[in-house]
Amino acid sequence: MEHCDIHTTLEHAGLSKTSRRVAVLTVLVHAQTPLRVKDILDRVCGEGQINKVTVYRILASFKAEGIIREIATDHGVNFYEMACRHNPTHPHFYCRICRSLSCLPEQVIRESRFEHLLTGNQTVDGITLNLTGVCGTCNLIKDGHRRSKQ
């Protein structure tokens, strides 16, 4: 899979290439799913000094520069993913039982033609579409429980 170049991304965003920023961005670029701060901390290696506060601060600077997007959930735990040409805006599905977040295909947003809803001189530079429910794994577990009670 193609990835953004870490150093070029930081350069374009006008952020200095500190070892911590490079470490956090490396984790995000290689992630297959959106990550929580906890996941990022688990994956950042060789940076013994990095703590939660530092990760939050780095994520805030990445978000402000449009490098990453933040996906908020009902439980107050946010997820982060790259906001680059390899990963265009798309909807997410959040399971309220196991609290996992998965990415849904971007064509839903492309085909929705949200611009038709706009009146006057409005322009759109971001769309957030998040679905909440119960994931397949949790539904299987629920079904299992139901069956064992019968």
Ligand SMILES: [Zn+2]
């Ligand atoms: Zn990319």
Ligand SMILES: [Zn+2]
């Ligand atoms: Zn689930």
Ligand SMILES: [Zn+2]
């Ligand atoms: Zn996503």
